[in-house]
Amino acid sequence: MEIPDRPLEIIWDITYACPLRCFHCYSESGRRPSRQLSRQDMLRVAERIVAMRPYGISLAGGEPLLADGVFEVAARMADAGIKVALFTGGWSVRPEMIDDIVRHFFRVSVSLDGATAxxxxxxxxRRGSFDRAMATLQFLDQRVGRLRRDGGDAPSFGIDCVLVRxxxxxxxxxxxxxxxxxPALGFVSLGAVVPEGLASRPGVAEHELLTDEQVGLLGSAAFAARLRSVxxxxxxxxxxxxxxxxxxxDRIRRGQFFPALQVEPDGAARAMPAYEGTVGNLLTDPPAELWRRAVERWHDPFVVETLTPVRTMREWADATRRIDRHFASRADRARIERRPDFLPVRP
Known part of the structure; x- marks a missing residue:
């Protein structure tokens, strides 16, 4: 696959505000300033994102439903003909929000990281987060089911699970x-935890990052077929x-990569979604130039040298920490140094 001239997917972490404290949080949301823009500036970022003509846009965070104006932003992008997806932990969803959610998003993913509370x-x-997520799924199930019975348009909604040990x-x-x-659930999506953000800490890598055997199983067709069969x-x-x-x-050369741009709440664009280090800001830099800089970063000698020997999940976590410290801003490096050690909690 040739490298496209624009990102095919854009993930906008529209706020770092979050009521949860996930030990594997990629963005450290809830533990740092929300960095949420004003409504006017959020709409400006939305226009810049639309100008990049991605196939899809995902609003995430943090908890995107805590961002004032999130529905207006989603509507602006959807009106431009781009499919907009929502990722929510479910804690902040109230029944009166469901109509806006199903109206503005074509796909809604509710994060559920355990089949039991x-x-x-x-x-x-956070205690009670399972019940809140399940309540959100129930709200969506009722509303989407009713829309379908009445012959109306309804988004696909489902479960997004990050798999750890x-x-x-x-x-x-x-x-x-x-x-x-x-009954109206559309999908269950299970993905291996990525050693990004808090999940790149040595303690998480040691105790919760999937083993290489588990990753191999998760990537096999037989495993997916087994899940579909049940x-x-x-x-x-x-x-x-x-x-x-x-x-x-090696994966970039084979076309096995993710041509996406990740946008931080204030409009800053990350060069690579799983790593620290931005290449500019959508509020001040031309979108096409940001994508050019991002692609350039993929081929930076330090990135190539650091990632080329990686063959295991533990090696990936080590490489992430090196890349993060190398390309992060001074403020972000200070935040990385303040990360607490991870102490596993077992039942």
């Missing part, structure tokens, strides 16, 4: 115990090892 709440760092044993349970509770027929089940996010030089 015990596992999910431990990973998400302490929930890997529950992979099938999402298909057999959770999915059947929601899920309701109407539910699309996908499983991914997420190695495309590694941006390994």
């Amino acid at each position: 015990e596992v999910h709440d431990r990973i998400r760092g 302490s929930n890997f044993h529950q992979a099938e349970d999402f298909c057999t115990r959770i999915a059947p509770r929601f 899920a309701p027929p109407s539910v699309q089940v996908t499983a991914t090892d997420n190695l495309a996010l590694q941006m390994h030089p």
Whole structure:
């Protein structure tokens, strides 16, 4: 695959505000300033994103539903003909928000990192977060089901699960115990935790990063087929090892990479979604120039030298920490140095 002349996907972490404290949080949301823009500037960023003509846009965070004006931003991008997806932890969803959610998004992913409250709440760092996520799925199920029965347009909604060692044993349970509770559920998406942000800490790498054997299993066709065989027929089940996010030089040459641009809440554009280091800001720099700089970063000698020898998940985590410290701003390096050690909590 040739490198496209624009990002095919844009992930906009529209705020770093978050009520949860996930130990594997990629953006350290809830532990740092939200950096959320004003409504006017959010709309300016939205216009710049539209100008890049991506196939899809995902609004994430943090918790995007905490961002004042998120529905207006989604509407602006959807009106331009771009499909806009939402990622939510479910904690902040209220029944009166459901109509806006189903109106403005073509796909809604509810993060669920455990098939039981015990596992999910431990990973998400807040008691009651499993119940809130399940309530959100119930709200969506009722509204989407009603729209479909009435012949109206409805988004696809489903479950997005980050697999770590302490929930890997529950992979099938999402298909057999959770999915059947929601007749209108469209998908279950399971992906290996990426050693990014807090998930790149040595303690997480040692105790919660998937083993290489687990990653190999997750990336196999047989594993995905097994999950699909036990899920309701109407539910699309996908499983991914997420190695495309590694941006390994060998994978780039083979076309096995993720041509995406990640945007921080204030409009700053990351060169590579899984690594620290920005290449400018959508509020001040031409979008095409930001993409050119991002692609250039993929081939930076330090990046190539650091990622070329990587063959294992532990080596990937080590490489992430090196790249982050090399390209992060002074303020971001200070934040990285303040990260607390990870101490595993077992039941």
